[in-house]
Amino acid sequence: MPHIGLFIPCYIEQFYPQVGVATYELLKTLGYQISFPLHQTCCGQPLANSGYACESKKSVTQLLSRFEAYDYVVGPSASCVYHIRQHTASLLKDHKPLKNTAQKFLDLTEFIFSQNRQNDIQGFFDGRIALHKSCHGLRRLKLGKCSELMGKEENQQAVLLQQIEGIEIVTPQRADECCGFGGTFAVTQEVLSTRMGMDRLQDYLNAGAEILTSGDMSCLMHLDGLIKRNHLPLKTMHLAEILYQAVQQKQSSVKSSAYVQ
């Protein structure tokens, strides 16, 4: 079994520890040896997307140096992982080991599929769920086929959800339109960002969704802020949270039926 370093993006560390817990526990139920190196810093994407990638060198170096010892680095964020793999190399020109470390980063879904473990997450979860396909997960990490490309429909995150008993996946009219988060875009273009987010939410509500899930908590942070402000009947959960709760449900039902016997 490979040794995994758990990467917890800075905003998940601070605001959504439950997503980190779910990711950690889910990987554990799959039997992996997981370590969580402390003192992780930001991947630098907010700086880089604002045009200041050069200012993020220290933060990136500090983050990557925590992970040199592992076979894989897995994190519950397609966006941060994409940024690390795609955009940090130019900052690390003189540092080959760290450049190699950057290429070991995988998003949770990516990792599960790379290890061919997609059929090993079984469980029960009751809910009508819409999958919000984050742009970086979809179009950059290619966790599925985006609607612009022609060819066979496929989506790895949907495959994971489809295997869980009790889940009904609802489909919005626009399969993969951006939610308008976009990092600093959310504040520099507040009006457009809000409008885009509200349009997405309406589409999910029209489809009958009760729960909105995604592999990226950053999109959900923006959408959840809009949901709460407008008192919309929708709940947001990271994909890892749903999968882990589903697995837990199954384990506890197995335990209780054993008790009855």
Added chain:
Amino acid sequence: MSNSINHARNAAQFNQDPQKVTWHDKALWHVREKRDSSAQQIQEWETLRTLASQIKAHTLSQLGDYLELFEKQALQNGIRVHWAADAQEHNQIVYRLLQKHQVSKVVKSKSMLTEECQLNTFLYQKGIQVTDTDLGERIVQLAKEPPSHIVLPAIHKTREEVGELFHRTMQTEAGNSDPTYLTKAARKDLREKFLNADAAITGVNFAVAETGEFVVCTNEGNVDLGANLPNLHIACMGIEKVIPEQKDLGVFLRLLARSATGQPITTFSSHFKKPSKGREIHLILVDNGRSEQLNREDFRSSLQCIRCGACMNTCPIYRRSGGHSYEATIPGPIGAILSPGKDLKKYSQLPFASTLCGACSAVCPVKIDIDTQLYKWRQIIGKDKSLFTKKTLMMKIGGKMLGDYSLYHFTAQLGKRALRLLPSWLINNHFNAWGKSREIPEVPVQTFSTWFKNQQHHEHKK
């Protein structure tokens, strides 16, 4: 920076009429859906895109050679070829030709290049009457506005607005906004302009180096009517429009209309190879910053653009901010990577008018990596000392903070404590762009690291 355009402000202004935004978004999304269903009919769609991208990349790699070959062939066919280094030279050449032929009335078909060179304004000043003959272009011309979209120039106008405009400028019935009625009125008006024109100006979609011919694509047939009535036809093209061989048209013509409007092909694909007896065809090859863009390795492929407008129809920002919000000849995602090459200071906000969602790159028929180029322009703008702003300073501080774990941890904790203690009216006010329309995330009792440390502690105890 008074002379830089402010996309965020323009977008906010467009959004003051939310119903119009809904309508604009839906109208363009409908075009995107038509594109999807027509692309689905072509099994080899993705192969075609790859092929088109390769042909364009190859051509750009030997652009000089192909342009010279095209010139040679075109001259042999009897087309007169002119070279213009910039917009000014282009306009002068056009004016010289018009003067020589004693032209006072011109009909013009749609050409983004002449928009880029601001040819109309230039010719008006010289006392020449210019009539745009593409219906959408005619609408914006009458409204004295620039086009807001490269394929659908008047997409920002509702038919009621067009009805009102035609009533004012062409004396159509007040309150009548029936599209057939309005189109007929425009057609009648344009017919007269066609019949009285002394010269025609057209754009160029493709110039074939092998044969020296050029192709112009329209849906209204206005190119043919314009170019075949008067004795003088001036065609204006950017130097990136050349393609190597005639057979390449089989790739591009299949992609262009499908990507643009979902049609299998434009209603008219007009090929011009040699002038008929007694007539003259002049072709102007315009650089106007293209060589410079060609030299920028990271942005070279932006010149592959065939001006289909698919990236605009797809872009969630463009659909909700309107084409005019970009204040550039070419708006939308492709415009946001072309314009900074022309004037970095003026257009320094455009690469930020995007969430980097990447839908533009995935829809582009010639596979321009638009979102990657947006990211790269951002880095250039971030490093440009002349564009040093308050944001630069904040980012420098941010970089220091994020790079130092203890400092980062301390500030994060401080920030979180503040969030917990401050009343929501203080956080969610108009100074805080996040809180203006969104709640900020609730602060959890512990960070993930704290949970993990406790967890390890318990596990050791067991």
